[in-house]
Amino acid sequence: MPPQIAPVALASIQQPVKQELDAVFEELARVIRTDFRMIADVNAHLLQIRGKMFRPTLVLLSAQAADGVSGRHVRLAAAVELIHLATLIHDDSVDHSVLRRGQPTVNALFSHQTAVIMGDYLYSRAIIQLVDLDVLEPLRVMSRVTNEMTVGEMREIEAHDILDFTEDDYDRMINAKTASLISGACEVGALDNEHRDPLRRFGRSLGMAFQITDDLLDYTGSEDVTGKPAGLDLREHKITLPLIAAIPNMDPGERTTTEDLMATATPTDAQIHEVITIVQERGGIEAARVRASHFAGEAEAELDQIPVSRAHDALRDAVSYVVERRS
Amino acid sequence: MPPQIAPVALASIQQPVKQELDAVFEELARVIRTDFRMIADVNAHLLQIRGKMFRPTLVLLSAQAADGVSGRHVRLAAAVELIHLATLIHDDSVDHSVLRRGQPTVNALFSHQTAVIMGDYLYSRAIIQLVDLDVLEPLRVMSRVTNEMTVGEMREIEAHDILDFTEDDYDRMINAKTASLISGACEVGALDNEHRDPLRRFGRSLGMAFQITDDLLDYTGSEDVTGKPAGLDLREHKITLPLIAAIPNMDPGERTTTEDLMATATPTDAQIHEVITIVQERGGIEAARVRASHFAGEAEAELDQIPVSRAHDALRDAVSYVVERRS
Numbered sequence: 326m327p328p329q330i331a332p333v334a335l336a337s338i339q340q341p342v343k344q345e346l347d348a349v350f351e352e353l354a355r356v357i358r359t360d361f362r363m364i365a366d367v368n369a370h371l372l373q374i375r376g377k378m379f380r381p382t383l384v385l386l387s388a389q390a391a392d393g394v395s396g397r398h399v400r401l402a403a404a405v406e407l408i409h410l411a412t413l414i415h416d417d418s419v420d421h422s423v424l425r426r427g428q429p430t431v432n433a434l435f436s437h438q439t440a441v442i443m444g445d446y447l448y449s450r451a452i453i454q455l456v457d458l459d460v461l462e463p464l465r466v467m468s469r470v471t472n473e474m475t476v477g478e479m480r481e482i483e484a485h486d487i488l489d490f491t492e493d494d495y496d497r498m499i500n501a502k503t504a505s506l507i508s509g510a511c512e513v514g515a516l517d518n519e520h521r522d523p524l525r526r527f528g529r530s531l532g533m534a535f536q537i538t539d540d541l542l543d544y545t546g547s548e549d550v551t552g553k554p555a556g557l558d559l560r561e562h563k564i565t566l567p568l569i570a571a572i573p574n575m576d577p578g579e580r581t582t583t584e585d586l587m588a589t590a591t592p593t594d595a596q597i598h599e600v601i602t603i604v605q606e607r608g609g610i611e612a613a614r615v616r617a618s619h620f621a622g623e624a625e626a627e628l629d630q631i632p633v634s635r636a637h638d639a640l641r642d643a644v645s646y647v648v649e650r651r652s
Numbered sequence: 653m654p655p656q657i658a659p660v661a662l663a664s665i666q667q668p669v670k671q672e673l674d675a676v677f678e679e680l681a682r683v684i685r686t687d688f689r690m691i692a693d694v695n696a697h698l699l700q701i702r703g704k705m706f707r708p709t710l711v712l713l714s715a716q717a718a719d720g721v722s723g724r725h726v727r728l729a730a731a732v733e734l735i736h737l738a739t740l741i742h743d744d745s746v747d748h749s750v751l752r753r754g755q756p757t758v759n760a761l762f763s764h765q766t767a768v769i770m771g772d773y774l775y776s777r778a779i780i781q782l783v784d785l786d787v788l789e790p791l792r793v794m795s796r797v798t799n800e801m802t803v804g805e806m807r808e809i810e811a812h813d814i815l816d817f818t819e820d821d822y823d824r825m826i827n828a829k830t831a832s833l834i835s836g837a838c839e840v841g842a843l844d845n846e847h848r849d850p851l852r853r854f855g856r857s858l859g860m861a862f863q864i865t866d867d868l869l870d871y872t873g874s875e876d877v878t879g880k881p882a883g884l885d886l887r888e889h890k891i892t893l894p895l896i897a898a899i900p901n902m903d904p905g906e907r908t909t910t911e912d913l914m915a916t917a918t919p920t921d922a923q924i925h926e927v928i929t930i931v932q933e934r935g936g937i938e939a940a941r942v943r944a945s946h947f948a949g950e951a952e953a954e955l956d957q958i959p960v961s962r963a964h965d966a967l968r969d970a971v972s973y974v975v976e977r978r979s
Contacts, residue, residue: 359803361803361806361807363806363810364803364806415768415769415772418768419764419765419768419769436809437746438746438809439806439809441742441745441746441768441771442742442746442802442805442806442809443802443806444768444772445742445771445775445798445801445802445805446799446802446803446806448772448775449795449798449799449802450799452779452791452795452798453795453796453799456788456791456792456795459788461783461786461787461788464779464783464791465783468776468779468780468783469780471772471776471779472773472776472777472779472780474772475769475770475772475773475776476686476688476691476773478769478772479688479690479691479766479769479770479773480688482763482765482766482769483690
């Protein structure tokens, strides 16, 4: 049983950089402003959702923990969030997702065509924003990261055979798909600084814990809290850690039930509920929790090298937030 | 009747930079090389098609006309072609096109998902390639250009009402969608050089002539030569210059026939053939030819400022090639 402590709120993590974070949001709105109605409509939708601004928070906290936040970091953080938004829009389009955090996706609200073009629009705006900083290093980090993310996305659409997708494959996939950008966000906060490498590694481990928790929530969360229906990954035949970890413990009947679901184009709610129960009973949830904790521990260890400060404490709280969050 | 001269062959335009162009192709293959099978499969398909390499040709000729070609221009030209490929893949996916130059598109041969991700993959590889040049200026040009292209794409999907899409709208659309990258290709060949601005403007006019000719070929070309069925734009309800120019000359019956086609989800071959004939008879083809010649003249005028050389002659030939080509 996990310890009964009050979960860390995102707002308290963001407290040390609250003002700068508001400036990031203003900057974001400024960068994507356009007279062209079709694009402006999508932008308005994106700004209205706003999102958790978790990656910009990491850029700013990382900067503050290393050497202090400047106006450049605000612009950098806006570029990182733009890249994140572009990626979400393309991911949702690739997955034909209709909801994200309880809000309609761009492909659902506008069209698939609009989603492909808007992702490209936002990504190229992000690159313009980074070029305008007049230094190459953030571009070097961010172009490497975004390329890595596309490889992770490709690995994800490849992962549909439960007998042939190992925990190593899963680690490789989420490392590329999710941990890369979170690591990049922490790294670009501390460029030209001795803390760059520890913060980059911190972000890598934090990102792994983040994605494992995300995949756990698909098995344990409720739609009211997460903003998307539980069991969506199973419905879309996505193989994540809880399932991978449970499979070796399943009896032949349970394995057949699971394989049947994966072979059904549109699984029923009953099928999904049954496999979720099997995964829970066969230790898949527990194993994924242990793994998330492992990466959380790695992230915390990297922070030991960073001087103590409010931002340092907030980064430590971010680790707890990532593994304890309910949505 | 157009003058009966032998059309300029692409090969003769490419002659002054033939060796460097082969090096661009090698560089392209090197940049996208990967051990990851899914991506390698798509790359093999793209390299096998190869394409006309028109934009890299312009980078190299522009460099040679301005100040001489270096190894950096070869790497730059490869990045420009990568951006072009990324754009084609997303365009085909957005349009649900199945053929491009007689070859299956990535979305048709692999999947829509693969097309979205591969476009992102190639674009981020292009940015990495540009960052590796260790200067900001090519990135500044290319990020502006790619953003402009997404706006053009958005304008294109918006353009479905023949009564409300003017020649100005069309110019704005093809300027953003096509002329931007062709202009950028010419510009990055001559960075830090007095000929940069004339070559940028040359590329802009050349790109306008290029797209108008492309749109003309959809009305006048045969599938054997162009690699795609004639009348495809009408089938997809795309409004291009021949149609825009013909509409004011149509009688009410012809206009109704045209509007009926635009209102039919899947127009028949007979409908398409009828509207093509109306557009021809009402001067749409001729008007578009005149407009293409106008931009060709603008492009040639810009070249008057560039010193005479083999590359200069080849750029002049490129103008003729663009307006005379059959595919």
